[in-house]
Amino acid sequence: MFSLGPAEWQAISVTFRLCLYTTLILLVLATPIAWWLAQGRSTARIVVQAIVALPLVLPPTVLGFYLLVVLGPRGVVGETLERIGLHHLAFTFEGILIASVLYSMPFAVQPLTEAFNNLGRRPVEVASSLGAGFADRFFSVIFPLTRGGFVVAATLTFAHTLGEFGVILMLGGSIPGETKVLSVLIYDHAEAMNYDAAHSLSLMLLIFAFVTLFVVYSINRRLAVARL
Amino acid sequence: MMSPSGISHSGMLHIRARLRRADDFELNVDSALPLDGVTALFGRSGCGKTTLLRVIAGLERAQDATVRFAGTSWQQGRRQFVPLHKRRIGLVFQEHSLLPHLSANDNLLYGYRRTPEALRRLHPAEVTAMLGIDDLLERRIDQLSGGQRQRLSLGRALLISPQLLLLDEPLAALDTQTKREIMPFLSRMAAQSGVPIIMVSHAPEEVERLADRVAFMHAGQIERVESLHAALARPDSPLFDDAGAASVLEGRLGEVEADGMRRFGSAGAALWVSGDTAGDAVQPRNTRLRILARDVSLSLDAPHRISIQNHLPVTIERIDPPRHHRTVVACRTADQQLLLAEVTPRAVSQLGLAPGQHVYALIKSVALLI
Numbered sequence: 137m138f139s140l141g142p143a144e145w146q147a148i149s150v151t152f153r154l155c156l157y158t159t160l161i162l163l164v165l166a167t168p169i170a171w172w173l174a175q176g177r178s179t180a181r182i183v184v185q186a187i188v189a190l191p192l193v194l195p196p197t198v199l200g201f202y203l204l205v206v207l208g209p210r211g212v213v214g215e216t217l218e219r220i221g222l223h224h225l226a227f228t229f230e231g232i233l234i235a236s237v238l239y240s241m242p243f244a245v246q247p248l249t250e251a252f253n254n255l256g257r258r259p260v261e262v263a264s265s266l267g268a269g270f271a272d273r274f275f276s277v278i279f280p281l282t283r284g285g286f287v288v289a290a291t292l293t294f295a296h297t298l299g300e301f302g303v304i305l306m307l308g309g310s311i312p313g314e315t316k317v318l319s320v321l322i323y324d325h326a327e328a329m330n331y332d333a334a335h336s337l338s339l340m341l342l343i344f345a346f347v348t349l350f351v352v353y354s355i356n357r358r359l360a361v362a363r364l
Numbered sequence: 365m366m367s368p369s370g371i372s373h374s375g376m377l378h379i380r381a382r383l384r385r386a387d388d389f390e391l392n393v394d395s396a397l398p399l400d401g402v403t404a405l406f407g408r409s410g411c412g413k414t415t416l417l418r419v420i421a422g423l424e425r426a427q428d429a430t431v432r433f434a435g436t437s438w439q440q441g442r443r444q445f446v447p448l449h450k451r452r453i454g455l456v457f458q459e460h461s462l463l464p465h466l467s468a469n470d471n472l473l474y475g476y477r478r479t480p481e482a483l484r485r486l487h488p489a490e491v492t493a494m495l496g497i498d499d500l501l502e503r504r505i506d507q508l509s510g511g512q513r514q515r516l517s518l519g520r521a522l523l524i525s526p527q528l529l530l531l532d533e534p535l536a537a538l539d540t541q542t543k544r545e546i547m548p549f550l551s552r553m554a555a556q557s558g559v560p561i562i563m564v565s566h567a568p569e570e571v572e573r574l575a576d577r578v579a580f581m582h583a584g585q586i587e588r589v590e591s592l593h594a595a596l597a598r599p600d601s602p603l604f605d606d607a608g609a610a611s612v613l614e615g616r617l618g619e620v621e622a623d624g625m626r627r628f629g630s631a632g633a634a635l636w637v638s639g640d641t642a643g644d645a646v647q648p649r650n651t652r653l654r655i656l657a658r659d660v661s662l663s664l665d666a667p668h669r670i671s672i673q674n675h676l677p678v679t680i681e682r683i684d685p686p687r688h689h690r691t692v693v694a695c696r697t698a699d700q701q702l703l704l705a706e707v708t709p710r711a712v713s714q715l716g717l718a719p720g721q722h723v724y725a726l727i728k729s730v731a732l733l734i
Contacts, residue, residue: 261421261448265475267452
């Protein structure tokens with residue numbers, strides 16, 4: 137039952153790369169966004185907070201549809217890319233990577249915002265008064281004191297990207313080695329009545345997801361997913 | 365006025381700031397504070413002391429504020445702004461300001477390591493000795509008491525060799541016993557470090573023990589800046605609002621004697637202080653004694669056979685009009701220090717007290733807080 141063929145390994149490789157790149161990109165992007173969100177309660181911040189949280193409530197097909205429109209050959213971004221001699225992004229790995237980054241954004245931004253809020257301004261002010269510039273403060277005070285938030289953000293982002301389906305199907309289709317991720321492969325197997333193969337992959341994902349959530353909850357109960 | 369050398373108003377901190385917050389609070393300050401010794405920002409909670417301190421530190425962005433430190437501009441409205449980490453200000457908060465992920469030693473040296481060698485004037489050995497924290501450095505933060513943490517915070521702030529030290533109610537979170545324990549360190553630090561200090565406080569006791577001058581704040585404004593002596597000499601001083609009138613005597617505190625008492629003062633005006641009120645510093649040193657006026661009585665004759673140990677010959681300088689059926693009598697000691705006594709109007713008339721009269725001031729020794 138658990139014998140994995142080349143198609144499975146290829147899907148695992150695409151999925152793993154997608155999850156890893158999404159997580160790395162999001163940690164870089166989400167940190168400044170979360171920091172800014174944690175600094176106050178202005179209207180601009182509420183607007184950004186709402187936009188970041190949109191993927192939580194929208195059907196993935198909605199996000200996938202708009203991305204297809206924008207990134208595809210006739211879309212603003214896709215067309216521009218074509219004009220300068222590059223390929224549009226629909227049905228490509230880069231395309232689903234962009235989709236994943238947007239789709240998993242709340243799972244990175246929210247735990248980090250929470251962590252920065254809990255940190256409060258005191259340690260940062262202390263470090264400033266002791267002569268530490270911003271980058272120095274970030275690495276010597278902010279990061280060490282919010283490490284738990286970063287672990288939660290990274291783990292949730294990784295796990296959530298693993299669970300993507302709708303967005304990828306809309307934007308990426310099912311191209312082996314390019315956009316065919318595990319969730320899509322399971323769908324394909326099930327469609328083809330190939331239940332054994334679908335089962336082994338599903339069980340793998342199920343166990344992985346459980347272990348991930350277990351780790352996250354035990355690392356930091358305060359930054360629980362329940363708050364998302 | 366600019367002097368030919370280009371340095372103007374050196375030795376002063378100029379602040380002009382207006383700040384309106386959503387909760388209707390408005391800070392409106394246009395003042396100059398001398399940069400030597402200890403200046404207390406005194407006022408009730410919510411009068412804007414801490415906000416003013418944060419404007420000076422650059423932590424509160426008042427858009428059109430002007431802050432100039434001894435001729436160096438720290439902020440000119442929106443045009444120019446020096447961030448806190450370039451101002452070299454030592455900052456000590458009420459509590460919880462140690463970095464929890466660092467050891468005591470790493471906390472102490474956090475700023476020292478970031479201070480260019482050429483600017484280092486204070487070094488770990490002298491600072492740890494000054495604050496009595498040598499023995500704490502190997503410990504974890506959570507093994508330190510409140511007072512030890514505060515001393516460590518003070519040391520950490522001093523080790524950036526700051527141009528200015530801002531203390532935001534540094535004793536407010538400590539219990540009375542710890543306050544008394546830390547006071548001598550604070551006053552020694554103020555005297556020995558040579559760093560000007562601005563200290564926020566709402567406790568008259570702290571101000572009277574530590575400050576050289578007081579900036580009285582009310583409703584977001586600095587109402588007046590005056591020396592501590594001037595502030596203690598006027599009967600309507602806001603310092604007297606809570607515990608009543610008090611005076612501060614300066615003098616030398618002697619060693620602890622066999623019976624636990626310590627001699628305080630000069631040859632002409634000696635008092636006896638019980639040793640256990642003196643904190644943990646046993647060495648003789650110059651210090652201040654705060655004496656509440658209601659703990660001082662007056663006698664026309666030299667007292668004999670009385671349990672009160674402390675009696676000083678004084679000269680009445682002024683008798684204030686009675687308030688709430690109490691009269692404050694201002695006296696001069698033999699060494700010309702001001703001592704206030706609170707008596708009833710009836711006592712004034714019965715004893716026939718009048719300015720210029722020589723009387724004896726009787727002070728309960730238990731009232732002497734070091």
